[in-house]
Amino acid sequence: MANLQQPGKKKIKVTKNVDGHPVEEEIEVDDTGGPSWGPRAAHTLLNTELPRVDGPVKVTGRAVYSQDVRLPGMLYARVLVSPFPVATVELDLDAARKSPGVGAVIDLEVKGVKWLGQPVAAVAADTPERADDALRALAPKWKPGKWAVTREQALAANAPQVGRKGNLGKESSKGERAETEAAMQGAAAVVEAVYSVPVQHHVCLETHGVTVDFSGGDSAKVYASTQATFSIPGDAARELGLKASAVEGIVQYMGGGFGSKFGLGFEGQLACQLSKQAGKPVHLLLTRPVEFTSGGNRSGVHVSMKGAIRADGTLVALVSEAERFGGIGEAARHPQPYIYEFEKSFASSVSVLTHTDSSRAMRAPGHPQASFAMESLIDELCAKAGLDPLEVRKKNLKHEAYQRQLTRVAQEIGWNAHPNKTAPGKPEGRWCTGIGFGVSVWGGGGHPECEVEVRIERDGSVSSAVGSQDLGTGVRTYVASIVAEELGLPLGGVEARIGSSRLGQANGSGGSTTTGSLAPAVKSAAWNARTKFAEHLAQALGSDPAQIRFAAGSVEDQKSGRKLSFAQACAMLPQEGLTAKGEWVAELAGNGIQGAQAAKVRVDPLTGKVEVLKLVCVQNCGLPINRLTLRSQIAGGMVQALSYGLLEERVIDPDLGLALNANLEDYKVAGPLEIGEIVALIDDEDTREQAIGVAEATVIPGHSAIANAVFNACGARVRDMPLTPDKVLAALGRV
Amino acid sequence: MSKTPDAGDSPDSKALSRRRFLRGAGGVAAGGVLAQGLIGCAEAPARATAQEPPEPAAPAGGETLEGELEIELSINGQARKLRCEPRTTLLSALRHRCEPALTGTKEVCDRGNCGACTVHVDGKPALACLLLAVDQRGKQITTIEGLGSPEKLSALQQSFWTHDGQMCGFCTPGFVMSIQACLDKQPKASLEEIKRSCSGNICRCGTYPAVFEAALAVARGGK
DSSP states (O other): OOOOSOTTEEEEEEEEEETTEEEEEEEEEEOOOOOOOOOGGGOSSTTSOOOOTTHHHHHTTOOOOGGGOOOTTOEEEEEEEOSSSSEEEEOOHHHHHHSTTEEEEEEOOOSSBOSBTOEEEEEEESSHHHHHHHHHHTOOEEEEOOOOOSHHHHHSTTOOOOBTTBSBOOOEEESOHHHHHHHTTTOSEEEEEEEEEOOBOOOOSSOSEEEEEOSSSSOEEEEEOOSOGGGHHHHHHHHHTSOGGGEEEEOSOOOOOTTOOOSSHHHHHHHHHHHHHHTSOEEEEOOHHHHHHHSOOBOEEEEEEEEEEOTTSOEEEEEEEEEEEOTTSOOOOOOSSOSSOOSEEEEEEEEBOOSBOOOOOOSSTTHHHHHHHHHHHHHHHHHHHTOOHHHHHHHHOOSHHHHHHHHHHHHHHTOTTOSOSSSOOOOOSSOEEEEEEEEEEEOOOOOTTOEEEEEEOTTSOEEEEOOOOOSSSSHHHHHHHHHHHHTTOOGGGEEEEOSBTTSSOOOOSOTTOHHHHHHHHHHHHHHHHHHHHHHHHHHHHTOOGGGEEEETTEEEETTTTEEEEHHHHHTTSOTTOEEEEEEOOGGGBOOOEEEEEEEEEEEOTTTOOEEEEEEEEEEOOBSOSOHHHHHHHHHHHHHHHHHHHHTOOOOBOTTTOOBSOOSTTTSOOOOGGGOOEEEEEEOTTOOOOSBOOOTTGGGSSHHHHHHHHHHHHHSOOOOBSSOOHHHHHHHTTOO | OBOOOOTTOOTTOOOOOHHHHHHHHIIIIIIIIHHHHHHHSSSSOOOOOOOSSOOOOOOTTOBOOOSOEEEEEEETTEEEEEEEOTTOBHHHIIIIISSSOOOSSOOSSSSSSSOTTEEEETTEEEEGGGSBGGGGTTSEEEOGGGTOOSSSOOHHHHHHHHTTOOSSOSSHHHHHHHHHHHHHHOTTOOHHHHHHHTTTOOOSSOOHHHHHHHHHHHHHHTO
């Protein structure tokens, strides 16, 4: 077959993020030389520990988040959402309009509520308290209908219908079931079990919302708590009746997203509509209870697994049938067999619809749920066959990274000296100690979407600008550090400007694709700036561009031996300074990371209480752009997994239809007292000179390792997250 | 002037509804004594339950406050005049009534569950969302803005920065305030004491390990 590629072009696989979900596609890129990251030992800023550049404004409360924007005449908005999953409602709109201080009231004219937390109206008033008054003045008269909010309700014979085609989504399956079942014959152990993960929440500390700076007129600014700066202007402009080019999306600081904040959202649409109606700026950040019912959730799963293992530890066959719970929408997919290789497998999966809000992407959508089922099953197989779960993992994981990573986490957690290797400990005494393992995988990768601009001024100041947002991952810091290193400057020598749709375009932050997409573009802009600068200086100095070296705040012409300070060199630029742009370079981004985690817990068989003593993670990531913020992100994933594993579950009363824990008092997330020793290690044996994001991988296996450690400690196999004391006692047969 | 019972209430009615009890107790007990008790009981303002929306306050004399009031609060060593209602919480007053607004104190749960709005009242940590602004007259309030500035960080803020005790940063001011109060009392606090001092604070990005390191570094360095 003829080669259809143009000379100088090549096809590569990239990962594009669509609302937090990774989508792989093949694209054609230039096959040329250009910037490269390496060699690793030569870095002066990258691969070191750099305190983040926005640390000082964050620790002093000076960072202005969307919630903190204050504008003259600004109104505060509140949204009325349905407390029932299915209902009709009558509102007293006049009373709300007459309520003191009210500037705008919107009736969404919802004919019939279809999900718990569905917005039905919004109000805006001059103080938050008066907005609350106006919301109460609406005096909603709810007429509850019939609903399905649990698995049992949704699957019942006469269940109220949720979707247009019933309560099941489209079923998918792969593999041959009969063949897989047959392969289990003669295995050393077969385990059949049902594992479940409840619907859980993102719990971003800054709730979803925007502050709209619009008072009529022909332009607007929208300060949004979003993971995608560039998703704001177009949608906001439509609501405001403006051109998209007249609307600036601003995301200077945002208080957490974790996959739940893409696009303007209903809250942003309502804020724009209220602002347009009132002719005043509007501040609309969801209240905490509304955030819980209407600001997104991580989908749940109920999966029947049947697996078989040989006496030599080979995983033979797996049958997996998953029901996923993503509210009225399709839930995150449930990939099985997850990571481990089975000789034969059959996996089916279907969404079960309920009258609750649609799930949203949450760090590694679907993977933590799949990890819980798979890692639990593996340990159950090992226990039944009398095998060492660490050895069985190594045997059935093909990627070499897992071999070294599992060895290292086992060493760090103290597995070698641990007594319960092939059988769990007995539930005796007060505290039983156990160890468990789990692994993770993610694609990550990058995509050609970002455009970065580096400016060098005659006075020696340098800026690096791109519209991208920083979710707390350290984007703002590497937008500066990559340029600073290229120009031989300290970190403080470059100002990072991000978080505005007026700057160069950037992708949304989801699916661990930000670093893979943005860092190469920053590097490319930095390389172009240095190259242009060197050309200019060579001309001025009668030298050769290749002889101009930038290091330690100086510029040296190696031909003449002349050395200038960076500022002196900049003074030789023309009045307009120097501008260089950079776009994505395929060679600078990588794809595919692995990680292993281990947990050490102690369990009190008398009370069922689980304490995590220690969590260890070894994570690879190509080039560590910033080792300090990278370790924070790894630790953060581990802490979130601990919280999901031990504490978190959305509870809705099936009969009353009410959300029972839509607040931070009853929906518990891990606090300081739940945190044991957290050891986040970077796998430096991954020597790829490529930028890869780590957000997703680190949150995948922690809770699985904890569940296995609980079993290893005392034989309590809890198959239903979270691992609350009552479930531990039930697993021990004590309640 | 004392508040008369609501029209329609019979004077001999002894049946006190929960709402009426809270109303009667509002300013003095619920807004004042309970909150003081809460902040006084430990280093940590423990996660607690807010009841009904705060009712108008009745100061010691039994006077009823209504409508918009002009009050003076001492915030970060400065006397600040502001307008608020009796029901306005200290959190709302700082964020929405002060001019310029003091937005470093974050609103996350607005019911005492998360620690993001931790401030110091007369040197003790307190949750600004559980206090009424009018009750803070005559007290010394310190917010995150009063500890240090980006140009001149406090020792603890500096340590948070260098240990990366912040990611998205939204919970950070609350953690700094909780732990600062602990260190003010116990300059050489142990890890356990530090954990307890911020046990009412939540961080969703999971920065706890770095937060503990940051605090311990200050405790070990003796400030």
